[in-house]
Amino acid sequence: MTPRSTPHPTSPGAPAGRSPLRGLTSRGREEAHRVASPLELFFDLCFVVAIAQAGVQLVHAVAEGHTGEGILNYAMIFFAIWWAWMNFTWFASAYDNDDTLYRVVTLVQIAGVLVLAAGVSQAFQAHDFLVVWLGYAIMRLAMVAQWLRAALSTRDAERRVALRYAGGVLLCQVGWLGLLVLPEDARAWVFLVMAVLEMCVPPFAERDRQTSWHPHHISERYGLFTIIVLGESVAAATVAVRSGIDEHDALGELLPIAVGGLLIVFAAWWIYFVVPIHGHLRSNRQAFLWGYGHYLIFASAAAIGAGLEVAVEQAVGKTDLSALAASAAVTLPTALYLLTVWALHSRFYKVGIAQQLVLPTAALLVIACTFLNDRAVPAAGAVCALAVAAGTTLTARAARTAGATAPPAGQG
DSSP states (O other), rough: OOOOOOOOOTSSSSSSOOOOOOOOOOOOOOOOOOOHHHHHHHHHHHHHHHHHHHHHHHHHHHHHTTTHHHHHHHHHHHHHHHHHHHHHHHHHHHHOOOOHHHHHHHHHHHHHHHHHHHHHHHHHHHOOOOOHHHHHHHHHHHHHHHHHHHHHHHHHHHHHHHHHHHHHHHHHHTTTTTTHOGGGGGHHHHHHHHHEEEHHHHHHHHHOOOOOHHHHHHHHHHHHHHHHHHHEEEEEEHHHHHHHHHHHOOOOHHHHHHHHHHHHHHHHHHHTTSSSSGGOOOOHHHHHHHHHHHHHHHHHHHHHHHHHHHHHHHHOOOOOOOHHHHHHHHHHHHHHHHHHHHHTTGGOOOSSSSHHHHHHHHHHHHHHHHGGGGHHHHHHHHHHHHHHHHHHHHHHHHHHHTTTTSSSTTOO
């Protein structure tokens, strides 16, 4: 497809005197200087409120010994947050004209995620998904309105894509009613079926023509959300450590966890941002796999913060969990993060078997750290730091051997 290049209303090429309620026509994929807007950044920050609530409830569930149930609820809640965020992100990359109506509908979506966040504790503790469903419905119906507006502003194949999106999203929202009307034992199956159907909507809608999403803009949006999620993990762990010191005077027990946790988060940031992934996003097939895979990246990054909170609570005696279980709450999401970042990002930029093995090997070593009990978190942090160092060294050595200019420092 050759996308039409529509000047952004704030750009020098935008026509003067346009109506503040003009149609939603697609932007150009080759548009220069395409970056995240202030509205998109505000959107991300509000979505992290819901992620924080899901993390808090996951900590409570694990600390109380309801690990399996807590992980299932966390997966369901996180899917609702992530999917609504992702759908808006790709839509905005193709159709954002930043006019009055577009902003208002986007703010409605933000209101929806705040409603969802308000219902997270009820979903975890009382298995009542009414408020979560309502918040998700607000976000999704607002997304339907965006797609219908795009359909009214376009024609032919592009119009069919917009209508398929609107119809698919609306039908899926009806399906999610199963969480409210079906027995509790059936909810996991409702979630599984509806999650698959939701993820089938974009490939179905774009089977004839792909939307004009912007590769650099998409990679930036995902990167910014990764930063925000990692920042939430740091904030959650910091609060937990401060509480442990203030209430239990346990600096000696918590300092290794704090240091190890920081090393894990710093390494998580390093390995994600070391490669310019936008060059890999050339088609819908590549982009869908990459975009969908970020469910695991985002969920595991947020779960690292929850795991650090669990480790702190175990260290100060606020939970009856074993040291092994508390260690696993940190090491397992860390290993999952390392593996998924390698699969989606790093492996496309590695040269030679040694570079390819750095992150998978690090993930296995982090899992092995689980059995170190009280020393598991600092050991996992050390493994992550060594993985970054090994990747940096191997990349620099390969560049010298090839006699070429080295890629960005720290390719880990």
